């Protein structure tokens with residue numbers, strides 16, 4: 001991720017999700033990763049703004065509401081309150097804002113932006129005849145139209161994502177997207193980080209090189225959308241309205257001071273299916289309006305279940321609470337950050353979550369924390385002993401910790417949470433290895449070795465202190481429990497106030513600190529769910 005200027009806010013967005021149905025873990029995935037990254041930046045002491053929200057307009061939502069005998073407003077209001085807001089609590093997201101595109105701040109901001117485009121002659125009126133995918137709310141070029149097969153027999157489908165197409169003829173407004181081909185190619189060339197990872201960048205570059213046509217941006221055959229300000233018979237094409245949420249939530253057109261502080265966004269996190277909207281249409285719109293471009297668009301891959309993209313329509317959609325109810329929100333967050341390389345497709349399964357839960361969380365981390373606390377309890381009556389002279393083994397732990405902190409921090413900048421967690425786990429493994437080698441339970445039997453025992457347990461407790469801080473962005477609940485068990489709150493202050501850059505400095509927990517056994521952080525779980 002490109003460097004953020006210190007005076008600016010680190011502003012991260014997720015896509016705004018269509019409210020046609022309840023959220024599944026594909027939606028939860030982007031939100032959790034964005035949450036981990038923004039919590040990490042907050043733990044660095046940076047000013048952060050994390051935005052997520054909902055995309056309520058468009059034909060897909062309208063048709064789903066109609067199919068359920070509801071107006072789109074009734075349908076979305078109900079789903080937002082019963083499903084979409086609660087899921088943020090389920091997955092423990094600490095977003096700073098939540099925008100719905102039906103809110104006044106969004107509608108008026110979107111209208112202001114559109115009027116500005118119109119006044120700048122970036123928009124003109126014309127006739128559209130062509131193909132539209134309701135599934136992906138996308139106009140599809142003739143070159144990308146194919147004959148459907150199987151259940152799509154007799155229909156046209158999009159070569160871009162296989163979705164079924166409808167032919168439409170309408171009087172529409174157009175955005176002069178075709179004017180931006182060269183400027184966009186120059187942008188990708190001069191700023192290779194603008195679209196990441198490289199696979200997404202390559203796709204975008206080759207798409208733009210094929211040539212860009214002007215884009216139909218309004219619809220006049222239905223009215224579920226934001227009205228075009230100068231022609232109220234039209235509503236805005238949902239994408240050209242939805243992308244604007246990143247501006248309207250940041251105060252565009254309403255709060256100039258806030259907008260100045262937040263815009264441009266540091267990174268838009270998106271799934272790879274919507275990278276073209278974010279890396280082609282969006283920057284072109286901003287160029288047309290004379291506004292600064294976001295620093296980066298980072299595309300992740302699919303969650304695959306049984307080798308197939310997980311989706312509601314394929315009936316392999318898993319709700320976040322199905323997993324959280326079994327494993328807890330911390331393990332849920334950990335699993336998606338650790339087991340999948342952000343930017344690539346990743347297979348998930350109940351067995352894999354279950355196995356990692358026990359091996360990495362319960363046995364690797366949780367057990368380490370409870371063993372150390374239990375030994376300080378039984379050998380030192382719960383008062384943290386002071387370290388004596390540090391030997392080679394302790395220096396090894398300290399060096400591993402310093403390296404892990406640096407590596408994890410760099411991985412977060414590279415939007416690679418899986419690497420950040422792998423680096424943090426070097427500390428878990430190092431501490432477990434250290435205890436196995438130093439055998440404090442044997443040292444404890446020899447009264448003359450009291451100082452050595454103190455050094456070992458002090459070193460282990462210091463390692464746990466570092467783990468609590470580094471894992472706080474990923475697993476806030478168990479990190480808070482560990483922080484409490486280490487008695488760190490009274491000695492060092494709130495966990496949220498511990499800074500990543502100072503965390504590796506050794507010897508912060510004062511001797512005498514009251515250490516208690518943490519509640520079982522990751523209790524054993526019998527897997528009852530069917531294998532998927």
Ligand code: MSP
Nearest residue numbers: 015016017018026055242243270271272302303310
């Ligand atoms: N409303 C648009 C986004 C507008 S942003 C200005 C939209 N919504 S969506 O609900 O269909 O998808 C939202 C995000 O969920 C996309 O980034 C999409 O990639 C992601 N996912 C949907 N299914 C997914 C998986 N199976 N795996 C990972 N992410 C998936 O598109």
